[in-house]
Amino acid sequence: MKKYIKSIKKYLFIQIICSTIATLSLALLPYIQKELFDSIILEEQFNVFFYVPIFIIATIISLLFDYLETIATWRGNIKFEFNLKKDFFSSIINRDYEDFISRDIGEYISLQGNEITQLEMDYLNPAVAIIKTIITVLIYSVILFVLIDWRIAITIIITSIMATVIFPNITAKELSKRRKNYTTKIGTYVSLITDLLQGFNLVNQNTKYNISKKHNRVLQQTADSRYTFGHLKTVTGIINGFSIYLIDIISFGLIAFLLVQKEITIGTAVATLGYVGSFLDPIQCLIADINTVKSTKHIKERVLSIINYNDSKDLIDKSTFDSNIVFDNVNIHYDNFKINNFSFTFEKGKKYALIGHNGSGKSTILKALAKRKLFYEGEIRIDNIEISKLDTDNIIYYMHQIDHIYKDDFLNNVTVFSSYDYSFENIKNLEIKKEKLDKIMDIKDTTLLSGGEKQIVSIIRLLLSNADIWLLDEPFSDVDKSTTQNIIRKLPQTDKTVIMVTHDISSNLSLFDEVILLENGSIVATGTYDTICNLNSFKTLAS
Incomplete structure (x- = not known):
């Protein structure tokens, strides 16, 4: 898969740079809010009017680089999928006949039309998102340490690490297993559809019922497999959600404690709540992305096993x-x-x-x-x-x-x-x-x-x-x-x-x-x- 990642490195670089700039702009917003609240409390009118346009400019910069990042993402994703599908098809037609027929045509069609697209959606995008999220977390961590409060920063960072290291591994293995079963069932279903429609000349009043019965049975098995995978994915989401709420609860309790002790200002408390919210979304995405990338292991292996086919015969x-x-x-x-x-x-x-x-x-x-x-x-x-x-x-x-x-x-x-x-x-x-x-x-x-x-x-x-x-x-x-x-x-x-x-x-x-x-x-x-x-x-x- 490294080959295909390298083929879009230009677009990945643009995505990461744009994402970093957009994140920096967004990361400044809670701090600007903090300074604004503290200026109001201290009745520093000049600072109030100074921070409003800064807030607007930071927002515009964030939106602009979000747009540029999205364009680069589309370009990269399309090229990634195109290169995979091109090499996949090339590998198929370069096989000898006996090797080609060792797999069902429906399996080739399913891999080419469905699983490769899943790799773009559920492997490439989450993998890149993990890098962006790590950068985002680092940026917010530095700002929390430098501009807000080191105690709050350490608390949020430790609970966030626990959430990303412990919770994703609870269901990752079983999720990958169920996704593998589901994609296998899709391949079987596509093979059946291909077979049944190629035999359309056998469809008549005597055979329609049993042909439909055969189709519906395999369709039901595919649907059941999808539900099993979807159900565990939902459970995984709930577990991950709990880890996020845990971060929120611990952070909120610490802020309340420091306020009561008068060790932080109202502006710092407001900014911290903003940063906690900004932390939670990336952490939640990070947990989900890690699970998603792990669950595509089987698809990646199946696709690459065909693409990396090596006909060693020197004819x-x-x-x-x-x-x-x-x-x-x-x-x-x-x-x-x-x-x-x-x-x-x-x-x-x-x-x-x-x-x-x-x-x-x-x-x-x-x-x-x-x-x-x-x-x-x-x-x-x-x-x-x-x-x-x-x-x-x-x-x-x-x-x-x-x-x-x-x-x-x-x-x-x-x-x-x-x-x-x-x-x-x-x-x-x-x-x-x-x-x-x-x-x-x-x-x-x-x-x-x-x-x-x-x-x-x-x-x-x-x-x-x-x-x-x-x-x-x-x-x-x-x-x-x-x-x-x-x-x-x-x-x-x-x-x-x-x-x-x-x-x-x-x-x-x-x-x-x-x-x-x-x-x-x-x-x-x-x-x-x-x-x-x-x-x-x-x-x-x-x-």
Whole structure:
């Protein structure tokens, strides 16, 4: 967190300077009141008229520097939150796939949108306020010692230290624990909302009640957790309030005693009461701020654990694909599925179709090569280098059956916000009907397109990526037959290495150099379409 504090040190410095000047101005007001009362009692008329404008000037100075402090606070807070959120998001998108999916997306959203803002409100602001309050207390202490009465000063300071050292620790640990539980429940609730709304197509008259019931149960747990945290926070406030009243009572009793003994003047008594009030507010804030900062410990640890993620892998940047892809006795086990001793060599520039029944392992092969499945036995090598040692982003493009479409226009989607160079020349040869292409290119929100139109957007994005290796998982499942055939006919004309999972076992397979038939995680047969189509295993697939 030091990094983010340092990033706003200019604004923190301005805040502290302005706060100090404003406090000095305010701290003089009770003393001016003391001198005013004593002047009236002594009938020193000149002093009476002298102190009134001084009082007004001190008040104006205080208000001016309060304003400047507030502006600096806003500037600093916004920059603090901005830097945290920027680094948090950057850390997320720099993770490898397996590490990314180890957390629920709802947790990322909750941390990014909620907890980081809480750090600004409940960590940064109170931490800075503690420094300001300490300065305030020091200023009032000096003035009490020098200008008022040393006995009163010592009494107020000792009781104030007791209030700040003893009372905040009574509930601090439990408060932090309950805040941790509450923020965890928020993350769970956000994850649930994300999940339920993504499954909106399952909402109907038969399911609405139970979906709402599921939502309400988790919502109630979150509300209960918030109440538990809020209740202890209220108790903490009462305990802290008692400590403040204790200071007030002790100070009041001492002032009364010294007045009776005629050891202080009426003006000193009035000024002391003013200083006691001025002491109480900062002390009360100090106690509350200490508790608040301590309670954010868990949030700080969660956010920083993601921001400080360090991918220690020193990967080789693979910018060209030169020869082949080799699967050497690869075994992948998860749930009840296995890829068994998969060995195959994919040659540069050739086109391969993976076919087989659902659950035969076709998509798993692509995911392993795309590094979406990092845990396997055996070796997967590109140009004789194990892919775990390679950064393959520049040579491999992996297109899912349902590729993500951003809630944005055509150009930002196909270029991924200008990550890829756009040229109409790259897509005109797809032979997509003009009216369809115009509709896709003109729409402002691409998520409103049909499933087939979204897949066309994904295919165009694939072309613009200019990767040497295309991994395609059912890329034409929602595209109309005519457009699919037009695009597939173009595959032999490209120099890209294409490995495509498909359920289309028509004559389109003849456009591939080799067809690989999988069953239960193993290769059953390989060869050209003319060879494969005569096998019984293929005929079984077709039936």
